[in-house]
């Protein structure tokens with residue numbers, strides 16, 4: 001369930017955000033193409049990291065004849081779209097039956113404790129968002145956790161979680177170092 005009390009999860013895209021300008025330029029470049037609705041939503045997600053209702057309303061206005069309902073329908077149908085702000089890395093813990101009976105709830109609790117958030121929240125440093133999902137389609141690997149596209153199978157031992165998360169912190173550190181070297 002979404003953690004509505006989590007401030008980091010609140011939408012905070014200002015109407016004068018310069019990314020709207022970029023999105024407008026993109027819309028103008030694809031205006032006559034087929035499948036424009038999904039393309040524009042994808043671009044919006046690339047720019048903002050998620051497509052909250054306020055962005056969908058803006059797109060609807062820009063596209064003239066596309067209703068917010070249509071855009072909302074697309075954004076909730078395809079799992080690639082996030083309607084709420086996400087962390088840099090998205091953690092999904094499967095709470096489908098097979099995973100649940102094999103202890104997935106303990107994974108959720110360990111993550112909540114370690115990241116000091118609840119399901120639906122984002123860690124204070126913006127690194128991780130946590131969500132519970134339905135069956136991921138790999139029940140023989142239960143209990144399963146995913147971080148972005150990485151699958152962590154048969155995760156019975158929740159003591160492994162700090163080490164797993166550490167890997168993403170290290171990767172980010174490395175990326176930041178490389179970026180600062182390139183920029184130097």
Ligand code: FES
Nearest residue numbers: 094096099135136
């Ligand atoms: S129940 Fe978790 S992968 Fe199917």
